[in-house]
Amino acid sequence: MLKALxxxxxxxxxxIYPGGKNRVTVTFISTLELLDDSLVPSSIPGAILDxxxxxxxxxxxxxxxYMENAYGKEMRGYHYTHVKRLENQVTHLVKWxxxxxETIKKLRKTCYYAVRYMNSYSAQIENTTAARHLKGQDxxxxxxKT
Numbered sequence: 001m002l003k004a005l006x007x008x009x010x011x012x013x014x015x016i017y018p019g020g021k022n023r024v025t026v027t028f029i030s031t032l033e034l035l036d037d038s039l040v041p042s043s044i045p046g047a048i049l050d051x052x053x054x055x056x057x058x059x060x061x062x063x064x065x066y067m068e069n070a071y072g073k074e075m076r077g078y079h080y081t082h083v084k085r086l087e088n089q090v091t092h093l094v095k096w097x098x099x100x101x102e103t104i105k106k107l108r109k110t111c112y113y114a115v116r117y118m119n120s121y122s123a124q125i126e127n128t129t130a131a132r133h134l135k136g137q138d139x140x141x142x143x144x145k146t
Contacts, residue, residue, distance in 0.1 A: 007029050022049055023055055024045075027043045045059060
């Protein structure tokens with residue numbers, strides 16, 4: 001990225017913290033404008049992380065964000081279109097999941113009411129059968145043998 005902006009390359013300083021944690025600070029020249037006849041470097045620290053590679057990536061991402069804000073432009077890498085396509089897919093999948101969750105809620109409610117209705121209907125049949133049996137009007141003898 002710096003090469004594309006015709007800026008000198010960045011340098012990375014690595015510091016180890018207690019517990020084997022790593023922090024990388026990236027120092028780079030963000031503009032070719034001179035201040036008191038010298039280029040002004042910018043130092044951006046990354047997060048304190050377990051691995052050196054993750055700490056270096058964190059510092060690089062912070063530097064990219066800094067440059068994006070400083071120049072007001074979005075930096076695009078070789079995989080920019082792929083990343084944007086994946087972001088769009090994630091957005092689509094989140095919408096689809098939200099819609100699916102709503103459908104599941106509606107189906108669950110429908111099943112709940114159907115089971116309640118069937119339970120009520122079954123209880124009504126049992127009560128009617130018991131009442132007929134007590135009155136001696138049970139015409140269902142022999143219909144269902146178990």
